[in-house]
Structure formats: structure tokens, C-alpha cells
Amino acid sequence: MEEHWELKNAHSSISLDHVSQRDMFYIKWCGHINSEDVIQTALKYIELQKGRNCPKILNDKSEVTGDWEEANDWLEFEWLPRAVASGLKCFAMVLTRDLHDLGAALDLERRFTPECRVKLFKEPDAAQEWLDTCH
Template sequence: MRQQFLTPTGTTFLTTEFDQQNNWIYNDWQGLLTLEAIQEGSHGILHLLEQTHCPYVLTDNRRLLGSWKHGNDWLEQVWIPQALAAGMMYYAHVKAPGVFGQASVEDMHLRVGSHLHLQLFDEMEEATDWLHEMQLLKLIG
């Protein structure tokens, strides 16, 4: 199942899908994000979590521009508790290249990192390797 979220001008700001082969939810955030876009896209991700009960999430912010720190209060207080209740346990986050995006994710990590297994990565390969390792540990553990 794949969902695409568009700005009012028709530009994609999020593509999210359940990757059955890897057993994780993949989120590709793009462009500049308003609070409304963060909320709308996050509700879409939550819908996938509720449908699949998949504990693994891979968020790719390599094409994100600017800060999204304005959404962190809402993410911490509203979305994270709902996502955890839907079964999310492991969250691999590939950081945006810019300083503002990196500051946003580091702020989020400080807020919610103790509630789940959240790791920040500079490269996609590191993130996917970590998720595969978490899946393997869960199988043998």
C-alpha cells in the first residue's frame, strides 16, 4: 500500500508505503514542510501502522528542505503516543542534509528517543542495515 501526499499546489511532500519485502514502513519526506503537512503526512503514516502493525519505520529526509522543528511539539505529544500504540518500536531516521533539518531531528530525538528505539543516520545504507539487524535480533531474541 502506497500513499502520496501533495501540497495545495500539487507538489509531493510525502510518499509512504509498507515495504513488504523488507517488512517496514518507508517514508520519503520532501521539500519545505508546514505544520499542516507534517500532521497530514504523519496521520497517513499512522494509518499504515494501524493497518500493518509493523514495528519498523524507515524515514528518509534526504530530500527535505529547511526546518520542521515547528512540528516537534505535536509529534511528541500526539503522534508518537499514537504510533507506539499502533505497534511502532524501531525508527530509523535518515537525516536531511541541511543544518536546519538536522537540528529538527536532533530536537525530536531528545524529546522521544527514550520511548522507542530511534536511531539517526547520515546514509540510507546505515539505516537499512540497522533495521535489518533489529529484525534479526527480534527473531533470535
């Protein structure tokens, strides 16, 4: 079963899709995002993940600007334990060229637990290749 969710506002567009043939969620971010956008999308992922035990996320932030680092504490202590408990094992993040995003992404990467592998990428294709081999 495929599912699609979108968040559109004046500054950003975010889509979250369950891709059943790859047993993953694909999250595409566009525009200028903030911590509120990140938290809202993370909560929607938890809702869509219920009962699925889908082990993979491709988190594509290649087309964003903005500072979302304030969400990292919440992601570490609230979202990540729930995501891992619901089956998340592999998290691939595609980075933007925006240096602000790089700092937030590196900070988030170090917060992941051994129960969920995380890797940062410059290109979506490389992220997908890694996810295809991640178990």
C-alpha cells in the first residue's frame, strides 16, 4: 500500500511517501525549512509507520535552506526512540549545499543510536544504493 502526505506553506514544501517495493519512506524537502517543519514531518512519519515496521528512510534535503538544528534535541529524545521501536534501522540523509544544513545534519548524525544506522550523502542515487544494501 502506497501512502502520500504533503505539507505546503509559504516557505516550504515537504512530501512523505511510503515506497512499498523498496520497503522505505522517501521524504523530500524543498524551500526554506525550520524546526517546526521538521517536527511536524517527523510526527507524520511515526503515524504512517505504525504497523508497518518499515526499516528505511531516504531523507532528501538536497533542495532546502534554513536552520532546523533546534529540532535535534526533540529528534534525539522523542522521535528516534519511537522510530527505532517502530522498526527503523537505516536512515540515509541527502544534504543540501547550504552550510547551515550541514551543521544540523552532522549534529543529528552523532545523536543516532547503534540500533539505527545513519549515513549522509551528497546525491540521492548514492543514498538509495546504500539503503538498498542496508539491513
